[in-house]
Amino acid sequence: MRKIPVYIHPAAGWPALIASTRTLMDYKAFLRGSISVLHSNQPKDGFDCPGCAWPDHKSHKTIDVCENGIKVIASETMNRRADAAFFAKNTLTALRGWSGYELEHSGRLSEPLYYDADQDRYLPISWQVAYEVIAEQLKQLDSPDEALFYTSGRVTNEPAFMFQLFVRCFGTNNLPDCSNMCHEPTSVMLGKQLGIGKATVILEDFEQAKLILLFGQNPATNHPRMLEMLAHAHKQGCRIISINPMREQGLSKFRNPQKPSHMAAGQSDEMVDEVIQIQIGGDAALLTGIAKWLTKNGKINNDFIEQHTSGYDELDAWLRQQSWTDVELGCGISKAEIITLAKLVADSPATICTWGMGITQHVQGEDNVAMITNLLLLMGMIGIDGAGASPVRGHSNVQGDRTMGIHERPKQSLLDSLERVFKQPMPQEDGLDVVTGAKALIKGDIKAFISMGGNYAVAAPDKSAIQTALTSTQLNVFVATKLNETMLYPGKNNLILPCIGRTERLITVKGEQFATIEDSMCQVVPTRGRLEPISNTLKSEAQIVADMATHVLGADSSIPWQAMSADFDVVRDYIAQAIEGFENFNQRIRAAERGFHLYHSARHRVWNTESGKAQFEVPKYPITYVATQMRQTTSNYQNNSVNNHTLDIRQPAEQKVWQLTSVRSHDQFNTMIFGFKDRYRQTDRRDVLFMHPDEMSRLGWQKGDQVMVSRQDSQNARRTLGPLILTEMDIAANAVATYYPECNDLLDLDSHAPDSKTPAYKSVTVLLEHLEQGSIATAV
The missing domain is CATH 2.40.40.20 (Barwin-like endoglucanases)
Structure with a gap:
């Protein structure tokens, strides 16, 4: 066996601090970025870092940010501008030859722009004229369903709520978002099996867990703040197993920059006890083997199954039909290794299963989530301390956007609630998601594309086809802080509307405002930027949505769009009326230093499913x-x-x-x-x-x-x-x-x-x- 070169140092530590500093310098954001780092994830007067959706620590920490977060902050706080002078030097044809790295470093967008085909470049435009173009083009559509409204998980709760309301008042549910590309199988299957498509754990559960199974995750790169909790859990005696085709070196040891003993004396904490390198796409097969052994050997929680679940007999019959030969072929792991892992599960009084997109982004992604949930249900690991389901989202508010109604397939209860509160009819037909929206765009059925953040064409499959399709639309609108590749393929009317970033102060005629986000564990927290905006021509996302709604729907709309954009308390009062779980929103978000936790029915063993119980699900795809x-x-x-x-x-x-x-x-x-x-x-x-x-x-x-x-x-x-x-x-x-x-x-x-x-x-x-x-x- 050939020796594999490996990174021999602990994760984080001095290399992370050096890399973070270099990134701040590379972006020429050392001062603005460093100030923001100090305010990142701080209670009351801080902002929630846009780098990931990992929850904030409950105890106060002077610095609560990771290498990944600092890099995202550096990107937003850079002093360089992609302004009119920048575009005067660079045509879109030339910019298409730039790499993603070069576009990312081109600077902050600082004024509204429109594409001039004769000059092949973006030129400045007034906000008023930009809104008039948007209104004119949207009103010319034969149907509201000819428009696609995409949302990035960067958008905070208040503008997200306003955006979905505007889109539905316009007449469509075409509201794809980045969740379609990442954790949608989680939302679908947890919703079906537990009655709610979110994590059943809170951060404190990681302190009490005895076994943590990490599926398809690389926290050291994608959400490094999780490393501290894993290291702490391991030190408390929790056994941690990483299940991943790749052995990620960042999961071996952790050197915490917050600990002087680590930084000065070179100490580090252990994290993962073992790495199980399954075949790519072999998660459901591995979980099938574990469940097969547990059920056959009577190592399951029969009392919980009988009282709280439905569908066990069907799952048990299916498990019996699966041969060990197929299990081994499906996951690439031997029967003996699977049984060893199954025994760990059987012996654990408190097990957390946590996963990332290595579980969800498969054809059989829903089966993967279903089998994780089946395992937790077999052992009765939902609704007890130190146990449960912990999907880890990437964007800082992708979960909150969904809660606020950014969903192409909204629940009827949401539509009914919006109609009750706003006295407006809401569209009843399901809209287009990322995939069906991209297909419609390529086919020519989409005439207008409006994006609240994100890099749609590059993030989705068939990048080249989507980019080509964007050049055939009547209208493309990009609400953004930075230039990206999707903006380089303009339709007949193409607009860039620059917005205030998460790190920047949001001041309106009603004074300074704060927004909110929802993290991966259903905690709703305030976020308040502290920097002066990079340009005095920027507008908040809420203001941009309000202005678009006013121009498109008419100034006589009964919905007070401008009042909401000027005073976020007004938005939150509407959210409190329309969104379940947000009652007394303004009072609750101010009452606690770190916000409040949304009620999670499954955590309390209340099952809002069709059967009224937690549901076992048999996979749709063969494990091979x-x-x-x-x-x-x-x-x-x-x-x-x-x-x-x-x-x-x-x-x-x-x-x-x-x-x-x-x-x-x-x-x-x-x-x-x-x-x-x-x-x-x-x-x-x-x-x-x-x-x-x-x-x-x-x-x-x-x-x-x-x-x-x-x-x-x-x-x-x-x-x-x-x-x-x-x-x-x-x-x-x-x-x-x-x-x-x-x-x-x-x-x-x-x-x-x-x-x-x-x-x-x-x-x-x-x-x-x-x-x-x-x-x-x-x-x-």
């Missing part, structure tokens, strides 16, 4: 789904029938078919690229393909070789990516990984979970072609 897909691709390969493309068949076919997953680097946040250094994976470039060195040896390949990646999509079209540079990584056999979003054109809009429509970013079957020296041009 991934293995079957690989066998089918191998068969096509052997028959040389991949869209009539003749591949190099000098190597045996079984060595050429792989399962590919996408990952984020340590120097990015979603589609925002801060730099090129992936410290824990020890690479400083993004055009890489991660593979286990033993697999390279088996193929006769070497680190640094060039490889083309291809796949046959659902329409039998061949998609390619590369050439990519082979890079060594401790990853499961038959598995490779590359960076998101660069890999998104490999994905198609038909490869997604069936109910949630979440694209399969984390698991696609691909072919690899090793390139001979000098063959790159031909391969491309």
